[in-house]
Amino acid sequence: MSAASTPEPSRRDELLAIAARLFAEKGFKNTTVRDIADAAGILSGSLYHHFDSKESMVDEILIPFQDRLFGQYDEILASDDDARTKLERAVRVSFEAIEQHGPEVAIFQNDADYLGTFERFGYLADRNTQSRQVWVTLIEEGVRTGVLRPDLDVTLTYRFIRDTVWVAVRWYQPGKGHTHTEVADQYVRILLDGISS
Protein backbone atom coordinates (compact mmCIF):
# COMPACT_ATOMS: atom_id res chain seq x y z
CA MET A 1 0.00 0.00 0.00
CA SER A 2 2.98 2.30 0.43
CA ALA A 3 4.23 4.48 -2.41
CA ALA A 4 6.97 2.81 -4.38
CA SER A 5 9.15 5.92 -4.13
CA THR A 6 9.62 5.60 -0.35
CA PRO A 7 10.09 1.97 0.65
CA GLU A 8 8.36 2.24 4.02
CA PRO A 9 11.11 3.01 6.54
CA SER A 10 11.38 0.55 9.38
CA ARG A 11 10.53 1.63 12.91
CA ARG A 12 14.25 1.40 13.65
CA ASP A 13 15.03 3.92 10.93
CA GLU A 14 12.30 6.25 12.12
CA LEU A 15 13.72 6.17 15.63
CA LEU A 16 17.23 6.77 14.32
CA ALA A 17 16.04 9.80 12.36
CA ILE A 18 14.37 11.22 15.47
CA ALA A 19 17.49 10.60 17.54
CA ALA A 20 19.73 12.15 14.90
CA ARG A 21 17.67 15.32 14.86
CA LEU A 22 17.77 15.63 18.64
CA PHE A 23 21.48 14.82 18.89
CA ALA A 24 22.14 17.52 16.29
CA GLU A 25 19.97 20.08 18.07
CA LYS A 26 21.06 19.59 21.64
CA GLY A 27 24.22 17.52 21.51
CA PHE A 28 24.67 13.82 22.23
CA LYS A 29 25.21 13.94 25.95
CA ASN A 30 22.61 16.63 26.34
CA THR A 31 19.93 14.51 24.72
CA THR A 32 18.34 11.97 27.04
CA VAL A 33 16.82 8.67 26.04
CA ARG A 34 13.57 10.05 27.42
CA ASP A 35 13.81 12.98 24.99
CA ILE A 36 14.09 10.56 22.10
CA ALA A 37 11.31 8.34 23.38
CA ASP A 38 8.99 11.30 23.97
CA ALA A 39 9.57 12.54 20.43
CA ALA A 40 8.75 9.08 19.15
CA GLY A 41 5.66 8.72 21.34
CA ILE A 42 6.90 5.72 23.32
CA LEU A 43 8.50 5.12 26.74
CA SER A 44 12.25 5.34 27.16
CA GLY A 45 12.62 1.68 28.06
CA SER A 46 11.05 0.69 24.77
CA LEU A 47 14.03 2.10 22.90
CA TYR A 48 16.06 -0.79 24.25
CA HIS A 49 13.97 -3.23 22.30
CA HIS A 50 15.50 -1.68 19.16
CA PHE A 51 18.96 -0.63 20.28
CA ASP A 52 21.61 -1.80 22.73
CA SER A 53 22.46 1.64 24.05
CA LYS A 54 22.40 5.34 23.32
CA GLU A 55 25.93 5.00 21.99
CA SER A 56 24.98 2.34 19.48
CA MET A 57 22.31 4.70 18.17
CA VAL A 58 24.79 7.43 17.32
CA ASP A 59 27.04 4.76 15.89
CA GLU A 60 24.39 3.66 13.44
CA ILE A 61 23.71 7.27 12.57
CA LEU A 62 27.30 8.27 11.82
CA ILE A 63 28.89 5.24 10.17
CA PRO A 64 26.76 4.89 7.01
CA PHE A 65 26.85 8.65 6.49
CA GLN A 66 30.63 8.75 6.67
CA ASP A 67 30.98 5.79 4.37
CA ARG A 68 28.96 7.59 1.72
CA LEU A 69 30.72 10.93 2.14
CA PHE A 70 34.26 9.60 2.02
CA GLY A 71 33.32 7.42 -0.92
CA GLN A 72 32.45 10.61 -2.77
CA TYR A 73 35.75 12.23 -1.76
CA ASP A 74 37.69 9.20 -2.98
CA GLU A 75 35.90 9.38 -6.29
CA ILE A 76 36.89 13.02 -6.69
CA LEU A 77 40.50 12.34 -5.76
CA ALA A 78 40.70 9.54 -8.30
CA SER A 79 39.14 11.56 -11.12
CA ASP A 80 40.92 13.14 -14.08
CA ASP A 81 39.71 16.66 -13.31
CA ASP A 82 42.20 19.46 -12.84
CA ALA A 83 42.96 20.56 -9.27
CA ARG A 84 40.62 23.52 -9.32
CA THR A 85 37.68 21.43 -10.46
CA LYS A 86 38.43 18.78 -7.86
CA LEU A 87 38.47 21.39 -5.12
CA GLU A 88 35.21 22.83 -6.36
CA ARG A 89 33.61 19.40 -6.49
CA ALA A 90 34.77 18.61 -2.96
CA VAL A 91 33.22 21.82 -1.68
CA ARG A 92 29.97 21.12 -3.52
CA VAL A 93 29.77 17.56 -2.28
CA SER A 94 30.23 18.87 1.25
CA PHE A 95 27.42 21.40 0.96
CA GLU A 96 25.28 18.64 -0.53
CA ALA A 97 25.97 16.56 2.58
CA ILE A 98 24.85 19.47 4.74
CA GLU A 99 21.65 19.67 2.73
CA GLN A 100 20.85 15.97 2.69
CA HIS A 101 22.33 14.84 5.99
CA GLY A 102 22.36 17.92 8.19
CA PRO A 103 21.92 16.10 11.50
CA GLU A 104 24.76 13.70 10.77
CA VAL A 105 27.10 16.53 9.83
CA ALA A 106 26.15 18.49 12.92
CA ILE A 107 26.75 15.54 15.23
CA PHE A 108 30.14 14.88 13.68
CA GLN A 109 31.10 18.54 13.99
CA ASN A 110 29.83 19.10 17.51
CA ASP A 111 30.29 15.81 19.31
CA ALA A 112 33.28 14.11 17.69
CA ASP A 113 35.60 15.39 20.42
CA TYR A 114 33.44 14.12 23.24
CA LEU A 115 32.58 10.81 21.59
CA GLY A 116 36.23 10.32 20.69
CA THR A 117 37.07 9.88 24.37
CA PHE A 118 35.49 6.41 24.19
CA GLU A 119 37.52 3.64 22.49
CA ARG A 120 34.38 2.61 20.67
CA PHE A 121 34.46 5.84 18.67
CA GLY A 122 38.10 5.72 17.71
CA TYR A 123 37.06 5.68 14.06
CA LEU A 124 35.97 9.29 14.42
CA ALA A 125 39.57 10.39 14.85
CA ASP A 126 40.51 8.28 11.82
CA ARG A 127 37.85 9.96 9.74
CA ASN A 128 39.10 13.33 10.89
CA THR A 129 42.60 12.46 9.74
CA GLN A 130 41.24 11.14 6.46
CA SER A 131 39.30 14.36 5.89
CA ARG A 132 42.44 16.37 6.49
CA GLN A 133 44.32 14.28 3.97
CA VAL A 134 41.67 14.83 1.34
CA TRP A 135 41.78 18.61 1.60
CA VAL A 136 45.56 18.85 1.98
CA THR A 137 46.03 16.62 -1.06
CA LEU A 138 43.74 18.82 -3.11
CA ILE A 139 45.43 22.02 -1.95
CA GLU A 140 48.92 20.69 -2.58
CA GLU A 141 47.95 19.49 -6.03
CA GLY A 142 46.52 22.92 -6.69
CA VAL A 143 49.74 24.61 -5.65
CA ARG A 144 51.87 22.13 -7.62
CA THR A 145 49.90 22.58 -10.82
CA GLY A 146 49.94 26.35 -10.50
CA VAL A 147 46.21 26.71 -9.97
CA LEU A 148 46.64 28.05 -6.45
CA ARG A 149 48.99 30.69 -5.04
CA PRO A 150 52.43 29.22 -4.37
CA ASP A 151 52.83 31.08 -1.07
CA LEU A 152 49.80 29.46 0.59
CA ASP A 153 50.29 28.03 4.06
CA VAL A 154 48.75 24.63 3.34
CA THR A 155 47.76 23.84 6.92
CA LEU A 156 46.11 27.19 7.52
CA THR A 157 44.37 27.03 4.16
CA TYR A 158 43.10 23.56 4.97
CA ARG A 159 41.63 24.80 8.25
CA PHE A 160 40.15 27.81 6.52
CA ILE A 161 38.33 25.68 3.97
CA ARG A 162 37.26 22.99 6.41
CA ASP A 163 35.89 25.49 8.91
CA THR A 164 34.13 27.58 6.31
CA VAL A 165 32.44 24.64 4.66
CA TRP A 166 31.35 22.57 7.64
CA VAL A 167 30.38 25.32 10.03
CA ALA A 168 27.62 26.25 7.59
CA VAL A 169 25.64 23.37 9.07
CA ARG A 170 24.98 25.68 12.00
CA TRP A 171 22.82 28.05 10.01
CA TYR A 172 21.88 26.35 6.73
CA GLN A 173 18.23 25.27 6.61
CA PRO A 174 17.07 23.27 3.59
CA GLY A 175 14.19 24.96 1.83
CA LYS A 176 14.79 28.36 3.39
CA GLY A 177 16.69 31.14 1.69
CA HIS A 178 19.38 29.89 -0.69
CA THR A 179 19.66 26.36 -2.01
CA HIS A 180 22.79 24.45 -1.13
CA THR A 181 23.95 24.86 -4.71
CA GLU A 182 23.65 28.64 -4.50
CA VAL A 183 25.50 28.71 -1.21
CA ALA A 184 28.24 26.52 -2.64
CA ASP A 185 28.55 28.84 -5.66
CA GLN A 186 29.03 31.88 -3.44
CA TYR A 187 31.48 30.14 -1.17
CA VAL A 188 33.54 28.76 -4.03
CA ARG A 189 33.63 32.21 -5.56
CA ILE A 190 34.85 33.88 -2.37
CA LEU A 191 37.25 31.08 -1.63
CA LEU A 192 38.84 30.68 -5.05
CA ASP A 193 39.09 34.32 -5.95
CA GLY A 194 41.21 34.58 -2.88
CA ILE A 195 43.19 31.46 -3.46
CA SER A 196 43.64 31.13 -7.20
CA SER A 197 46.71 32.65 -8.74
Add this chain to the structure above:
Amino acid sequence: MSAASTPEPSRRDELLAIAARLFAEKGFKNTTVRDIADAAGILSGSLYHHFDSKESMVDEILIPFQDRLFGQYDEILASDDDARTKLERAVRVSFEAIEQHGPEVAIFQNDADYLGTFERFGYLADRNTQSRQVWVTLIEEGVRTGVLRPDLDVTLTYRFIRDTVWVAVRWYQPGKGHTHTEVADQYVRILLDGISS
Protein backbone atom coordinates in the same frame (compact mmCIF):
# COMPACT_ATOMS: atom_id res chain seq x y z
CA MET B 1 55.16 39.27 48.41
CA SER B 2 53.39 38.94 45.08
CA ALA B 3 54.83 40.51 41.94
CA ALA B 4 53.46 43.95 41.29
CA SER B 5 52.67 43.02 37.70
CA THR B 6 50.02 40.49 38.69
CA PRO B 7 47.82 41.89 41.47
CA GLU B 8 47.17 38.57 43.23
CA PRO B 9 43.96 37.19 41.73
CA SER B 10 41.22 36.50 44.26
CA ARG B 11 40.12 32.95 44.94
CA ARG B 12 36.91 33.80 43.13
CA ASP B 13 38.82 34.71 40.00
CA GLU B 14 40.92 31.57 40.19
CA LEU B 15 37.79 29.45 40.40
CA LEU B 16 36.21 31.32 37.51
CA ALA B 17 39.29 30.71 35.36
CA ILE B 18 39.17 26.99 36.15
CA ALA B 19 35.46 26.85 35.39
CA ALA B 20 35.92 28.76 32.13
CA ARG B 21 38.56 26.30 30.95
CA LEU B 22 36.35 23.31 31.73
CA PHE B 23 33.21 24.87 30.22
CA ALA B 24 35.20 25.54 27.05
CA GLU B 25 36.62 22.02 26.91
CA LYS B 26 33.55 19.98 27.65
CA GLY B 27 30.60 22.33 27.31
CA PHE B 28 28.58 24.01 30.04
CA LYS B 29 26.01 21.32 30.69
CA ASN B 30 28.62 18.63 30.29
CA THR B 31 30.80 20.10 33.03
CA THR B 32 29.70 19.20 36.56
CA VAL B 33 30.24 21.26 39.66
CA ARG B 34 32.29 18.32 40.91
CA ASP B 35 34.56 18.62 37.87
CA ILE B 36 35.21 22.24 38.71
CA ALA B 37 35.71 21.56 42.41
CA ASP B 38 38.08 18.66 41.70
CA ALA B 39 40.19 20.83 39.41
CA ALA B 40 40.33 23.46 42.15
CA GLY B 41 41.17 20.94 44.88
CA ILE B 42 38.05 21.53 46.96
CA LEU B 43 34.67 19.85 47.45
CA SER B 44 31.76 20.69 45.19
CA GLY B 45 29.67 22.18 47.96
CA SER B 46 32.42 24.69 48.71
CA LEU B 47 31.84 26.33 45.35
CA TYR B 48 28.54 27.62 46.72
CA HIS B 49 30.37 29.74 49.23
CA HIS B 50 31.66 31.78 46.28
CA PHE B 51 28.83 31.52 43.74
CA ASP B 52 25.06 31.24 43.77
CA SER B 53 24.87 28.63 41.04
CA LYS B 54 26.64 27.10 38.08
CA GLU B 55 24.73 29.51 35.87
CA SER B 56 25.98 32.55 37.73
CA MET B 57 29.53 31.33 37.15
CA VAL B 58 29.18 31.30 33.39
CA ASP B 59 27.44 34.65 33.67
CA GLU B 60 30.44 36.18 35.37
CA ILE B 61 32.70 34.61 32.78
CA LEU B 62 30.88 35.87 29.70
CA ILE B 63 29.65 39.34 30.58
CA PRO B 64 32.94 41.18 31.20
CA PHE B 65 34.49 39.51 28.17
CA GLN B 66 31.68 40.63 25.90
CA ASP B 67 31.76 44.13 27.29
CA ARG B 68 35.43 44.43 26.36
CA LEU B 69 35.05 42.86 22.92
CA PHE B 70 32.07 44.92 21.80
CA GLY B 71 33.74 48.02 23.18
CA GLN B 72 36.58 47.36 20.76
CA TYR B 73 34.16 46.84 17.85
CA ASP B 74 32.42 50.11 18.66
CA GLU B 75 35.74 51.88 18.66
CA ILE B 76 36.51 50.51 15.19
CA LEU B 77 33.10 51.44 13.82
CA ALA B 78 33.49 54.98 15.11
CA SER B 79 36.99 55.44 13.71
CA ASP B 80 37.98 57.42 10.63
CA ASP B 81 39.64 54.47 8.91
CA ASP B 82 38.51 53.40 5.46
CA ALA B 83 36.25 50.37 5.17
CA ARG B 84 39.01 47.96 4.29
CA THR B 85 41.09 48.95 7.30
CA LYS B 86 38.08 48.72 9.58
CA LEU B 87 37.34 45.23 8.37
CA GLU B 88 40.97 44.22 8.87
CA ARG B 89 40.99 45.68 12.37
CA ALA B 90 37.80 43.86 13.28
CA VAL B 91 39.28 40.57 12.13
CA ARG B 92 42.48 41.20 14.06
CA VAL B 93 40.65 42.18 17.23
CA SER B 94 38.70 38.94 16.97
CA PHE B 95 41.79 36.79 16.65
CA GLU B 96 43.26 38.70 19.56
CA ALA B 97 40.21 37.75 21.60
CA ILE B 98 40.74 34.11 20.69
CA GLU B 99 44.33 34.41 21.86
CA GLN B 100 43.64 36.21 25.11
CA HIS B 101 40.22 34.86 26.04
CA GLY B 102 39.98 31.51 24.31
CA PRO B 103 37.70 29.87 26.88
CA GLU B 104 35.24 32.75 26.82
CA VAL B 105 35.07 32.69 23.03
CA ALA B 106 34.62 28.92 22.98
CA ILE B 107 31.80 29.05 25.51
CA PHE B 108 30.01 31.75 23.56
CA GLN B 109 30.40 29.80 20.32
CA ASN B 110 29.43 26.40 21.67
CA ASP B 111 26.90 27.05 24.40
CA ALA B 112 25.08 30.24 23.44
CA ASP B 113 22.22 28.28 21.88
CA TYR B 114 21.69 26.11 24.92
CA LEU B 115 22.14 28.90 27.45
CA GLY B 116 19.85 31.12 25.40
CA THR B 117 16.92 28.88 26.30
CA PHE B 118 16.96 30.39 29.81
CA GLU B 119 15.51 33.88 30.21
CA ARG B 120 18.53 34.76 32.31
CA PHE B 121 20.77 34.52 29.25
CA GLY B 122 18.64 36.57 26.93
CA TYR B 123 21.55 38.98 26.54
CA LEU B 124 23.39 36.32 24.54
CA ALA B 125 20.90 36.64 21.69
CA ASP B 126 21.26 40.43 21.88
CA ARG B 127 25.03 40.13 21.60
CA ASN B 128 24.61 37.82 18.64
CA THR B 129 22.44 40.40 16.89
CA GLN B 130 24.91 43.12 17.77
CA SER B 131 27.78 41.11 16.32
CA ARG B 132 25.84 40.62 13.12
CA GLN B 133 25.23 44.34 12.88
CA VAL B 134 28.92 45.09 13.28
CA TRP B 135 30.00 42.84 10.42
CA VAL B 136 27.11 43.72 8.12
CA THR B 137 27.79 47.42 8.67
CA LEU B 138 31.43 46.97 7.78
CA ILE B 139 30.64 44.88 4.68
CA GLU B 140 28.00 47.32 3.45
CA GLU B 141 30.33 50.25 3.97
CA GLY B 142 32.96 48.36 2.01
CA VAL B 143 30.58 47.74 -0.86
CA ARG B 144 29.33 51.35 -0.82
CA THR B 145 32.80 52.85 -0.89
CA GLY B 146 33.90 50.52 -3.67
CA VAL B 147 36.45 48.63 -1.59
CA LEU B 148 34.50 45.36 -1.87
CA ARG B 149 32.88 43.64 -4.87
CA PRO B 150 29.46 45.17 -5.56
CA ASP B 151 27.86 41.78 -6.28
CA LEU B 152 28.52 40.36 -2.80
CA ASP B 153 25.60 38.72 -1.01
CA VAL B 154 25.99 40.62 2.24
CA THR B 155 24.33 38.00 4.45
CA LEU B 156 26.33 35.11 3.06
CA THR B 157 29.53 37.13 3.26
CA TYR B 158 28.77 37.99 6.86
CA ARG B 159 28.33 34.32 7.72
CA PHE B 160 31.47 33.44 5.82
CA ILE B 161 33.56 35.92 7.80
CA ARG B 162 31.96 35.21 11.15
CA ASP B 163 32.33 31.46 10.79
CA THR B 164 35.87 31.63 9.52
CA VAL B 165 37.06 33.91 12.27
CA TRP B 166 35.39 32.44 15.33
CA VAL B 167 35.63 28.78 14.52
CA ALA B 168 39.41 29.16 14.75
CA VAL B 169 38.98 28.96 18.50
CA ARG B 170 38.52 25.23 17.99
CA TRP B 171 42.08 24.66 16.90
CA TYR B 172 44.12 27.74 17.82
CA GLN B 173 46.48 27.17 20.74
CA PRO B 174 48.42 30.15 22.09
CA GLY B 175 52.14 29.55 22.00
CA LYS B 176 51.95 26.68 19.53
CA GLY B 177 52.53 27.10 15.82
CA HIS B 178 51.57 30.51 14.50
CA THR B 179 50.92 33.56 16.63
CA HIS B 180 47.47 35.05 16.48
CA THR B 181 48.88 37.91 14.47
CA GLU B 182 50.28 35.56 11.84
CA VAL B 183 47.01 33.67 11.63
CA ALA B 184 45.11 36.93 11.26
CA ASP B 185 47.46 38.02 8.48
CA GLN B 186 46.88 34.84 6.51
CA TYR B 187 43.13 34.93 7.03
CA VAL B 188 42.85 38.59 6.04
CA ARG B 189 44.88 37.85 2.95
CA ILE B 190 42.67 34.94 1.86
CA LEU B 191 39.52 36.80 2.78
CA LEU B 192 40.25 40.15 1.19
CA ASP B 193 41.82 38.91 -2.00
CA GLY B 194 38.55 37.17 -2.54
CA ILE B 195 36.39 40.03 -1.48
CA SER B 196 38.14 43.18 -2.59
CA SER B 197 37.37 44.55 -6.03
Add this chain to the structure above:
DNA sequence: CACCATACCAAGCAAATGCTTGGTAGGGTG
Protein backbone atom coordinates in the same frame (compact mmCIF):
# COMPACT_ATOMS: atom_id res chain seq x y z
C1' DC C 1 -5.57 -23.33 16.92
C1' DA C 2 -0.64 -23.18 18.65
C1' DC C 3 3.36 -20.64 18.04
C1' DC C 4 6.28 -16.82 17.50
C1' DA C 5 8.25 -12.32 16.33
C1' DT C 6 7.63 -7.35 16.70
C1' DA C 7 6.69 -3.41 19.27
C1' DC C 8 5.67 -1.67 23.22
C1' DC C 9 4.36 -0.72 28.59
C1' DA C 10 5.04 -0.46 33.77
C1' DA C 11 8.02 -0.20 37.32
C1' DG C 12 12.11 0.51 39.16
C1' DC C 13 17.33 0.54 40.20
C1' DA C 14 22.06 2.50 40.65
C1' DA C 15 24.73 6.24 39.53
C1' DA C 16 25.37 11.04 38.66
C1' DT C 17 24.11 15.87 39.35
C1' DG C 18 22.96 20.63 41.29
C1' DC C 19 22.51 22.39 45.45
C1' DT C 20 21.69 22.80 50.81
C1' DT C 21 22.77 22.70 55.61
C1' DG C 22 25.40 22.97 59.70
C1' DG C 23 29.75 23.05 61.13
C1' DT C 24 35.16 24.08 61.49
C1' DA C 25 39.91 26.24 60.96
C1' DG C 26 42.62 30.22 60.53
C1' DG C 27 43.74 34.91 60.36
C1' DG C 28 42.85 39.64 61.18
C1' DT C 29 40.72 43.66 64.27
C1' DG C 30 38.67 46.05 68.15
Add this chain to the structure above:
DNA sequence: CACCCTACCAAGCATTTGCTTGGTATGGTG
Protein backbone atom coordinates in the same frame (compact mmCIF):
# COMPACT_ATOMS: atom_id res chain seq x y z
C1' DC D 1 40.47 38.01 74.67
C1' DA D 2 36.01 38.42 72.00
C1' DC D 3 34.41 38.91 67.57
C1' DC D 4 34.02 38.25 62.77
C1' DC D 5 35.20 37.25 57.99
C1' DT D 6 36.92 34.09 54.47
C1' DA D 7 37.42 29.61 52.84
C1' DC D 8 36.42 25.34 53.23
C1' DC D 9 34.54 20.31 54.82
C1' DA D 10 31.10 16.49 55.69
C1' DA D 11 26.94 14.69 54.79
C1' DG D 12 23.10 14.31 52.40
C1' DC D 13 18.71 15.31 49.62
C1' DA D 14 15.79 15.52 45.40
C1' DT D 15 15.98 14.97 40.68
C1' DT D 16 17.69 13.24 36.40
C1' DT D 17 19.82 9.73 33.72
C1' DG D 18 20.94 5.27 31.21
C1' DC D 19 19.40 0.98 31.40
C1' DT D 20 16.96 -3.58 33.11
C1' DT D 21 13.31 -6.77 33.93
C1' DG D 22 9.05 -9.07 33.33
C1' DG D 23 5.00 -8.67 31.14
C1' DT D 24 1.17 -7.52 27.31
C1' DA D 25 -1.12 -6.67 22.69
C1' DT D 26 -1.07 -7.47 17.77
C1' DG D 27 -0.44 -9.63 13.60
C1' DG D 28 1.30 -13.07 10.88
C1' DT D 29 2.44 -18.44 9.81
C1' DG D 30 2.54 -23.45 10.26
